[in-house]
Amino acid sequence: MDEFGLIEEFFTRPARRAEVVLGIGDDAALLALAGATSTLAVTTDTLVEGVHFRPSAPSFDVGYKALAVNVSDLAAMGARPLAFLLSLAVPMADRTWLAGFRDGLFTLADAVGLDLIGGDTVRGPLAVTITALGSVAPGAALRRDGARPGDRVYVSGQLGEAALGFLLRAGRLSLPSRFHESVLTRLDRPWPRIHEGQALIGIASAAIDISDGLVADLGHILKASGVGAELDLRRLPLSEAYDAAFATVGYDPAIAFGDDYELCFTVPPERVQALAGIAPHPPCGFHYIGDIVAGAGLTLRDGQGVYTPAQAGYNHFDGPAPL
């Protein structure tokens, strides 16, 4: 199988979106945007075998998650998904692996309305790079730099589920078996908050998706906005599974592990009421966890006083890699 046969067999489908003028098969793809009403949002993320996913990971999950982490970035901008490009490095052309990968990729692509419009397949250590393109009305994007003192800090869904899944799979956590599937699914197939992101336009003053952990990612909002924040950890949205593990793991997996792909966002007090008008899909809820304050830095409080996490966010170059 050559490179072109591989693309034709596994990845070529008719484009569905009207914006796609030309998809896979030329030197570049062509996309028509209604420039007066749309700004292009573009993001790229790479997953490397042995760093971002374990070598034994099902290829369905690799394909799904590689796209999910990119879609989550579009969600955090409030962008509408349009199209994506895939660069796939594989040591060899393994049909079974590729079919599963393709299925995982397209399952999410279809769910959020993304056309695959181009890419590259090369021989190399297994790695997946996806570039996702979306559109957002001019001036409407949810940036990181809009938080102001007095704004409330919210997160969607529940935090720490993926962390529990990681600890469970690594044999570092016991958890009642009825929780196993849900925490592993949250780790392997996160659902990007694409609907919530678009709904938050005009309501949120700043937003980010939680990929490196709440502390690290909220930290990016604080730095970009030139503000501080105070969070009450007792307000964190934790699942029944997390409650079962809390005595063992405490707060850290929910705030300092990452891979949640929930949204963290800030809302000026006068717009808080508008949140009630958003029906999250699937149901996730928005949870008020603290406030933006003048100054800099993040203060965490639990029932005992100020809380300091053992590690703040995942760093590829200073820390161990989660597998």
Added chain:
Amino acid sequence: MDEFGLIEEFFTRPARRAEVVLGIGDDAALLALAGATSTLAVTTDTLVEGVHFRPSAPSFDVGYKALAVNVSDLAAMGARPLAFLLSLAVPMADRTWLAGFRDGLFTLADAVGLDLIGGDTVRGPLAVTITALGSVAPGAALRRDGARPGDRVYVSGQLGEAALGFLLRAGRLSLPSRFHESVLTRLDRPWPRIHEGQALIGIASAAIDISDGLVADLGHILKASGVGAELDLRRLPLSEAYDAAFATVGYDPAIAFGDDYELCFTVPPERVQALAGIAPHPPCGFHYIGDIVAGAGLTLRDGQGVYTPAQAGYNHFDGPAPL
């Protein structure tokens, strides 16, 4: 050095293009296109250490070439370069390597007017994925599917120089020393034909950049256009260095190796005159090498009759990898 420090130290520069609404530092970059007059052209390519470049390659050349191969795809669409995203997988954060890589990358980015607007840095086997964005007037892009019988086939510049550089470096070719620098430079720092591509809009009926070799890449035009072609190999634009090697290597390096990053394009007879109005930059010349014919397939002729190359194009999954 953490991931964010790495990006800040090496890759963050103010955006220069007016189209860049938001560059590095948020969940996604934002780009404003004049939708009524512009279509977005987008392409991605990955270079992997040990497959696309040798482990000892200077990082300047890796950065330059990773961008060049993408810009060449924009050139082949006739697109104007706007911006690019960089995904960089490195085993560790080596400041010296990164500084050279950055310099090579930005040398070409500055030369063609591309802003770096986003990306990802991850730990992993060394690999570089770039996604390049350009704009082209609606309906004007140089696609692969517009060649018609009677059109003439042209190439820009000279072919086979990069192949000679590869063979020379591999110790498989002797060449007078006065030619060494030029053939190695053509291999390591190809100049994408971005000016020529834009100038060919309204003149060329189809175009592609030569990355896999003339035979393979013209083959893509023929397949997409549903036509055949007949080339006279004696018309190939070969350099003085190639002439010196011809007795040893014959035609194959010029037609079946690739890495030329010249343009191959077709022109209807009535527009051939218009080619004379294009001043290539740097001077490269356009060379008439054959004709599009009805039917399918590519016929090559030399002085003796029909010529068959030993191998047609580079394939990552069936053949050995050039290093």
